[in-house]
Amino acid sequence: MARKPIIAGNWKMHNNVSESIELTKGIIKGVKDLDKNTLPEIVIAPVFTSLYPVSKELEGCDKVSLSSQNCYFEPKGAFTGEISIDMLKDLNVSYIIIGHSERRQYFKEDDELINKKAIAILEAGLTPIICCGETLEQREMGVTDSHISSQIVKALEGISPENVEKTVIAYEPIWAIGTGKTCDSKEANRVIQQIRKTVAQVAGSAIAEKVRILYGGSVKPATIVEQMAQSDIDGALVGGASLQAESFIEIIKGAIK
Numbered sequence: 001m002a003r004k005p006i007i008a009g010n011w012k013m014h015n016n017v018s019e020s021i022e023l024t025k026g027i028i029k030g031v032k033d034l035d036k037n038t039l040p041e042i043v044i045a046p047v048f049t050s051l052y053p054v055s056k057e058l059e060g061c062d063k064v065s066l067s068s069q070n071c072y073f074e075p076k077g078a079f080t081g082e083i084s085i086d087m088l089k090d091l092n093v094s095y096i097i098i099g100h101s102e103r104r105q106y107f108k109e110d111d112e113l114i115n116k117k118a119i120a121i122l123e124a125g126l127t128p129i130i131c132c133g134e135t136l137e138q139r140e141m142g143v144t145d146s147h148i149s150s151q152i153v154k155a156l157e158g159i160s161p162e163n164v165e166k167t168v169i170a171y172e173p174i175w176a177i178g179t180g181k182t183c184d185s186k187e188a189n190r191v192i193q194q195i196r197k198t199v200a201q202v203a204g205s206a207i208a209e210k211v212r213i214l215y216g217g218s219v220k221p222a223t224i225v226e227q228m229a230q231s232d233i234d235g236a237l238v239g240g241a242s243l244q245a246e247s248f249i250e251i252i253k254g255a256i257k
C-alpha cells in the first residue's frame with residue numbers, strides 16, 4: 001500500500017496567539033477547496049502557547065492536524081517548565097516532533113532522552129516525528145550514513161515493530177536547515193533509503209516499507225515537486241516556508257498525488 005505523504009510545518013519559536021490564529025485561518029482557507037483524498041496529511045506545529053487557540057480554530061477542519069514541537073516523557077510531577085504528553089493530548093495534539101537538531105544542539109537533548117520520549121508518545125497513542133540528520137562536518141568526513149543509522153537505532157530502541165510502523169521519521173541535514181541550501185533530492189532520497197534499511201534491521205522490512213520518512217531542510221514551493229518525485233521521500237518537514245500560508249499551501253499542492 002502506498003505511503004500517505006505528510007507535509008508538516010514547524011513554526012519554531014514564531015507567532016504569538018493572534019499571529020498563530022491568522023496563519024491557521026490562512027491555511028484552512030487555502031486547503032478548503034482541495035480534495036481531501038488526494039491531499040497529503042497536513043500537520044502544523046505552533047509554539048506551546050498557541051496550541052489551544054489553534055486547536056479551537058481547527059475544530060471542524062478535518063484536513064489539518066496539530067503537532068507540538070516537543071514534550072517531556074514523564075506523565076506528571078516536579079519537572080518545571082516541561083509539558084506532558086497527556087496535556088498535549090488534551091489539546092487535540094496528535095503528532096509530536098522530537099529530536100529536532102535545534103533541541104539536540106541548544107538544549108543538549110541526547111538519543112536516550114529522544115528514545116524515552118518516542119516510547120512515551122507511542123504508549124499514549126500519539127505519533128512521534130523523530131528527526132535525524134548530520135552536520136556539514138560529519139558529511140565532509142563521510143560519516144553521514146553511520147551517524148544517522150546510529151540516531152535511528154537508538155531512537156527506536158525497545159519499541160515494538162507495530163509501534164515502529166506508526167512513527168514518522170524526518171531526515172533533516174543540519175547544514176540545510178534554515179540556510180536556504182536544500183540537499184540534492186537524489187542524495188536526500190539515498191539517505192532516506194539508508195534510513196529505511198536501518199528501520200528494516202530494527203523492525204523488519206515489511207514495517208520499514210510502511211514507515212513514512214520525510215525530508216526537511218529549506219523546503220520551498222520551488223523544490224517540493226522534485227522532492228516528492230523521489231521513490232522514498234514521503235513528504236516534508238518545513239520550517240521557514242511554513243510561516244506564510246501562501247508558501248505552505250504551495251508546498252502542500254506540490255505534494256498532491
Ligand code: PEP
Nearest residue numbers: 177178216217218239240
Ligand atoms: C525545520 O525547522 O525542521 C526546517 C527544516 O527548517 P527550514 O525549512 O527553515 O530549513
